[in-house]
Amino acid sequence: MASSLTRNCTRISKSISLRFMSNLPENTVYGGPKPQNPNQRVTLTHLRQKHRKGEPITWVTAYDYPSAVHLDAAGIDVCLVGDSASMVVHGHDTTLPISLDEMLVHCRAVARGAKRPLLVGDLPFGTYESSTTQAVDTAVRVLKEGEMDAIKLEGGSASRINAAKAIVDAGIAVIGHVGLTPQAISVLGGFRAQGRNIASAVKVVETAMALQEAGCFSVVLECVPPPLAAAATSALNIPTIGIGAGPFCSGQVLVYHDLLGMMQHPHHAKVTPKFCKQYAEVGEVIDKALMDYKEEVSKSLFxxxxxxxxxxxxxxxxxxxxxxxxxxxxxxxxxxxxxxxxxxxxxxxxxxxxxxx
Incomplete structure (x- = not known):
């Protein structure tokens, strides 16, 4: 009896000591802005394990608390807070106008709702191109103020690859993005599919490999032919995430509003990509509900x-x-x-x- 009591006291004493240690054991150290509990949160380790086993990785782009809660409940692996919020939420025609401060608001809202997925924040246009110092400073803000676990940046020019490397060297996980890069529509001549000729296809693969070399843990392939996506996926040792790139990637990403069929307004119709599958027609349900509400109020029924x-x-x-x-x-x-x-x-x-x- 005394021996059992002694063991219990020793265990409690160790627990109390552990709680006040400044150098906590490795398995309790934060792996990002949020505690990366293997039983509760998706981590880079989880994604690498899925990739190694050939299990597809699920991504969804979301911008606010309610959608994040739904993603969390559905068990989605990765939630991307995309700069596409500029078009989907703010009503712009491109991703270019959204600011870093606006992105941080979206990031924090998503972080409050999504407790399980790995959280990735886009670096908006104009916040990482000037220098590697600017890129690192922006990435740090996305993690510290936006409460994200990783960042994503677009393009594969030498300056952007250097930016990716600098951010990785600063201890921040980075995802690359090649193919159609919406921030570059000025030089691409609009939202145009990439890799449709030999030179363009080779460039996409080489750029993806350069981003891998820079330390990116994953690469998004947007709007490229499926054979090109298959080639890039085979050439890389890191997961590829397709969006309009066919079924041969390591995972897929779609925008929350797109896959739910919420885009019924003419503006939304023109920014909904033709490669998207709509898993519901939520927009029609919303429209009908609002019209029913208007009618009942107008007739004093509600x-x-x-x-x-x-x-x-x-x-x-x-x-x-x-x-x-x-x-x-x-x-x-x-x-x-x-x-x-x-x-x-x-x-x-x-x-x-x-x-x-």
Whole structure:
């Protein structure tokens, strides 16, 4: 008995000591802005294991708390907070206008809702091209202020590859992005598929390999022919994530609003990619619900008595009506009495609870 008590005391003592140690054991050290508990959060280790086993990796691009909660519940591996928020959420025609501060707001909202996926934040246009110092500073803000686990940057020019390497050297996980790079539409001549001729196809593969060499742990392949995506996936030792790149990548990513079919407005219709599969028609449901709401309000059908949960007893109502009359507000007292009778006329007569707004 004494021996058992001694063992328990020793165990408690060790636990208390551990809690106050400044140099916590390796398995309790943060792997990013959030505790990377293997049982709760997806980590780079998880993604590498899936890649090694040939298990497809699931990504979804989302921009706010509600969508992040849905991704979390669905068990999606990676949530990308994309600069496509510029088009999807803010209504711009390109990804270029969105600022870093705006992106950080989206990142924090997603981080509050998605507790399981690996969180990746896009570096918006104009925040990492000038120098490696600018790139590292921006990436640090995305992790520290945006609460992301990793960043993604576009393109494969020498300066962007250097930026990727500098960010990796700073201790931040980086994802590359080749093929159609929306931030480069000025030189691409618009949102155009890439890799459709020999030179362009070879360039995509070489750029992906250069990003791998720079230390990227994954590369997004956007809007390229499937054979090219297959070649890049084979040539790389890191996962490729396809978006409009066919089925031969290590994983796939789609935008939350696109895959749910939420884009019913003409603006959204023109920014919804033709490669996207819509797994639902949520936009139509939303449109119908809003029209039904408008009609019911217009016809005074909503709110009905069942939507009036806040009650006042008959005694309190009578006292309220008396006070209104004492204040010379006879018309208001009459309106209140009439409302009470209309909401629950039978209960009004019986002296039970009466609704009043």
């Amino acid at each position: 709110p009905a008595p069942s939507h009036c949960p806040y009650k006042i007893t008959k005694n309190e109502l009578d006292g309220f009506l008396t006070e209104l009359q004492n204040l010379g507000l006879d018309k208001a007292a009459s309106a209140a009495a009439s409302a009470a009778e209309k909401i629950e006329p039978s209960e009004s007569r019986d002296g039970a609870f009466i609704a009043i707004s």
